[in-house]
Structures are given as C-alpha cells and as structure tokens.
Amino acid sequence: MVGGPLRNGGARTTVLMATLGWRPRTLIPSIQSTGDVERVVVYHSAHTKSRNARSKVVRFCATLDLPVAPVEVPNAFSLLDLAKRMRSDYQAERKKGATSFRFNIAGGTRVMSSAALLVCILEGIPATYVHDDTYEEFSLPFLRINYADHLTGRQKDVLRFLLDHRDTSYTETGLASALKLHKSTVNHHVRELSARGVVETVRDPKDGRRRIVRPVEAVELLLG
Amino acid sequence: MAGRVLISTFGFDERKVLRAFRAVPHETLGLVLSSESQRSPGYRRLRDLLAPPREFLVRPFDFLECFRTTCRAIDSFGGSDVTVNVSGGTKIMADAAVLASFACGASAVHAGDEVVRLPLLRGVRLEEAFSRDDRAVLRSVRRSVRVEALVSSLVREGVAESRARGSIRRLHGLGILDLRIRKGKAYAAWAPEATAFRIALVGDRP
Numbered sequence: 001m002v003g004g005p006l007r008n009g010g011a012r013t014t015v016l017m018a019t020l021g022w023r024p025r026t027l028i029p030s031i032q033s034t035g036d037v038e039r040v041v042v043y044h045s046a047h048t049k050s051r052n053a054r055s056k057v058v059r060f061c062a063t064l065d066l067p068v069a070p071v072e073v074p075n076a077f078s079l080l081d082l083a084k085r086m087r088s089d090y091q092a093e094r095k096k097g098a099t100s101f102r103f104n105i106a107g108g109t110r111v112m113s114s115a116a117l118l119v120c121i122l123e124g125i126p127a128t129y130v131h132d133d134t135y136e137e138f139s140l141p142f143l144r145i146n147y148a149d150h151l152t153g154r155q156k157d158v159l160r161f162l163l164d165h166r167d168t169s170y171t172e173t174g175l176a177s178a179l180k181l182h183k184s185t186v187n188h189h190v191r192e193l194s195a196r197g198v199v200e201t202v203r204d205p206k207d208g209r210r211r212i213v214r215p216v217e218a219v220e221l222l223l224g
Numbered sequence: 225m226a227g228r229v230l231i232s233t234f235g236f237d238e239r240k241v242l243r244a245f246r247a248v249p250h251e252t253l254g255l256v257l258s259s260e261s262q263r264s265p266g267y268r269r270l271r272d273l274l275a276p277p278r279e280f281l282v283r284p285f286d287f288l289e290c291f292r293t294t295c296r297a298i299d300s301f302g303g304s305d306v307t308v309n310v311s312g313g314t315k316i317m318a319d320a321a322v323l324a325s326f327a328c329g330a331s332a333v334h335a336g337d338e339v340v341r342l343p344l345l346r347g348v349r350l351e352e353a354f355s356r357d358d359r360a361v362l363r364s365v366r367r368s369v370r371v372e373a374l375v376s377s378l379v380r381e382g383v384a385e386s387r388a389r390g391s392i393r394r395l396h397g398l399g400i401l402d403l404r405i406r407k408g409k410a411y412a413a414w415a416p417e418a419t420a421f422r423i424a425l426v427g428d429r430p
Contacts, residue, residue, distance in 0.1 A: 077336065077337070079334050079336070079340050079342075080340055105319065110311075110314075110315040110318050111334070111336065113315050113318070113319055114310060114318055114319060114322055114334060117319050117322050117323065118322065118342060118343070121322075121323070121326050121344070122343070126399070129287055129316070129319075131285070132285060132316075133285070138287060138288075138417075139417040140323070140417065140420055147343075147344075147345045147348065150345055150348050150352070151345075195346065195347075196345050196346050196347060197331045197341065197344070197345065197346035198343075198345065216341045216343070217340065217341065218340060218341055218342060218343040219343055220343075221343040222343035222344075222345065
C-alpha cells in the first residue's frame with residue numbers, strides 16, 4: 001500500500017529511491033529528512049556529470065554508513081523502459097521485505113522524473129521534490145489506485161490476451177474467434193477499452209483494409 | 225463543447241507541442257506556459273501556424289501552482305475528451321501535469337522522439353482512491369476542526385459514527401490528515417503535504 005509513517009512507534013526500514021542528475025544537492029535533503037533510511041537506490045545516467053554526482057552521493061552515504069545501490073540507466077530518455085525498471089526494482093525490494101518507501105523525483109532528466117512519478121502514482125509511493133534553487137523539500141503522499149479494479153473481468157481478459165500476443169495482429173473478428181466470444185461482445189469491450197485509453201484501433205500497415213486492435217504500449221504498467 | 229482537447233505544457237520549443245498533434249487529433253488546443261514562454265521565438269512560431277490556443281499561465285518552478293492551474297485547465301473543458309501532453313516546459317511543469325492528469329482522469333502523453341501514452345485510465349479520478357466515507361470526511365474538513373464536531377457533522381450526513389472515526393484514522397495514517405491535541409481536545413486538518421490532494425478533491429479553498 002502506501003509507505004507512510006507508522007504511528008505505533010515501531011522500527012522503520014525505509015528504502016529511499018531517487019532519480020539523480022548532476023547535482024547531489026537534489027537528493028541529500030531527502031536523506032537528511034527521512035528517518036531510519038535502510039538503503040538508498042539511485043538512478044542516474046551514463047553522462048560524466050551524472051556519474052560524478054553518483055560518486056559524491058556514494059561517498060556521502062558511506063560516511064553515514066548507509067548502503068547505496070546506484071543504478072546506471074542505459075537510456076535516460078525512454079519513459080517506459082525507465083518506469084518498468086523502477087517499478088520492477090520497487091517490487092523486488094518489497095519481496096525482500098521492505099515495507100516503507102519514499103521516492104525523490106527531483107533529479108535526473110525530465111523523463112526520468114516523470115517515469116519515477118508514474119511509478120509513485122501506480123504503486124502509491126510517497127514522492128518528494130526538492131526545489132531547484134531553495135532546496136526546500138516538498139512531499140506528495142500517494143494513494144495507490146488499483147486501475148485493474150476499474151476494468152471488468154472480461155475487459156481484463158481481452159487486454160491480457162492482446163498483451164500476451166503482441167506479435168500477432170488481431171482484428172475484432174480474429175479476437176472474437178481467439179477468445180471464443182461473439183463479435184458484438186468483443187466490439188463492445190474494445191470500444192469500452194478504447195474509451196478508457198488502453199487500446200487503440202489502427203489500420204494494419206500490411207493491409208490498409210484491415211483494422212487491428214492493439215494495446216497502448218504502456219498498459220502493462222497499468223495492470224502491474 | 226470544445227470537441228477533443230489537447231492541453232500541452234510549453235516552454236520554448238514548439239516542436240514538443242507539434243509532435244503530439246499526429247498522435248492526439250483534437251479540435252481545441254490549450255497551452256500551459258509561463259509569461260516568459262510567451263515572449264519566446266518558439267511561441268511566436270506556434271502562433272503563426274495556429275489559431276489562438278487557450279492559455280493557462282503558471283510560475284514554472286512552483287509545483288503546486290502548476291498542478292492547480294493544470295487541474296483547472298483540464299476541468300475548464302469539462303465533459304470533453306482531454307489529453308495532456310507533458311513533454312514541454314520545465315520538469316516541474318511536466319510532473320505537475322502528469323499528476324494533474326492522474327487526479328482529473330485525463331489521458332496523458334509524452335511527445336518526445338516517440339509519442340508515449342502514459343498508463344493512466346481515462347475517466348478514473350483521484351477520488352476513486354478514496355471510499356465514499358473518506359470523501360465525506362475530506363469534504364468536511366476546511367480549516368482545523370475538532371474531531372468530535374467533525375464526527376457529529378458526518379453522522380448528520382448519514383455516515384455511521386464508527387465508519388467516520390475509521391476514515392479519520394485511516395486518512396491520518398496515510399498522511400492526508402493531521403491530528404493534533406489542543407487543550408485536551410483532538411483536532412483534524414489537512415496535512416500540508418496533502419495540499420495537492422486537497423486542490424484536486426475539494427478545490428483550493430483555505
């Protein structure tokens with residue numbers, strides 16, 4: 001759920017995740033202000049200045065005896081790849097037993113920051129911003145919206161099928177046949193999913209007469 | 225009705241707005257931008273090409289203000305199919321626009337070298353994350369209010385006392401409400417960190 005503060009006085013083990021650009025100062029306030037940080041996971045690019053910033057953060061954390069896991073991302077401008085990687089790391093941390101999280105989204109490229117924010121929205125992770133000039137921290141608590149709950153079982157079936165068979169182009173007729181549903185049923189669900197923004201119907205590039213149904217690229221993130 | 229609406233954050237590069245055009249067919253264009261952007265060559269080139277868009281001015285380094293204004297921009301086209309392109313402007317404007325899209329149930333795209341649709345379910349607003357009782361609590365909290373008075377008010381609205389108290393505790397646990405004791409009495413107020421939620425859920429009232 002949400003990695004917010006406990007009220008029972010119990011021990012906290014907060015994993016602080018962060019996007020890092022060229023300036024460690026966008027991250028340090030969060031380390032200072034977050035109690036009981038267990039470890040820090042830092043995403044940075046391969047740019048020399050970003051690597052330099054990472055080194056400074058690693059040295060700072062070593063001074064505090066705080067474990068830090070730097071993650072150099074191969075492409076700091078690919079929103080979906082970044083979001084998938086961050087979300088996967090978050091879920092891995094949860095499997096390891098971490099229960100409290102905070103994500104500093106102030107550093108890095110605009111795309112890294114937006115990817116991190118997206119993960120915070122989808123997973124309900126509290127996010128933190130640090131002002132560029134004043135270094136004042138600003139927190140955004142998040143509540144997880146389980147988007148899958150807003151789709152019917154049948155809609156999820158259609159979506160899952162399309163995701164599992166991405167390499168094949170399906171018209172509505174083909175989809176109906178594959179799912180053993182009436183074409184009008186498939187048509188209804190495709191319209192609903194299209195209205196929700198999770199599938200689109202486009203002309204088949206190989207045969208302009210056909211219209212194929214495909215999931216929006218990022219929809220796997222939405223289903224978790 | 226405005227037809228289909230594209231709202232784009234804009235800094236100085238008109239190409240970030242134009243890249244969204246093919247992916248997001250629309251009848252109406254809105255821009256979220258700063259006064260400085262309005263003086264840029266990119267803005268003049270955009271205005272040379274297009275009919276005057278609706279413009280929503282922001283302070284580009286003020287997150288809450290960007291968020292508030294983008295929410296207002298989305299809601300101003302109430303009932304229309306709105307998509308927000310978050311690739312222009314400052315990082316803060318972009319992130320505020322992502323959050324506003326999520327809060328207001330609008331679609332969002334990032335029009336970079338590729339146009340990426342963000343996985344936010346159109347029509348699902350932030351309030352869906354809260355139960356009906358939670359929403360009743362949040363609507364009833366203006367400034368700091370005695371918890372007992374808040375509970376009484378909710379009971380009069382038809383919320384069972386135990387559910388009202390449960391919602392207050394839950395919202396406090398989530399960091400949305402602050403609970404403080406003054407002169408032996410408990411008071412509830414919106415937590416400062418939850419200002420963005422307050423803006424999205426009940427408007428920007430004091």
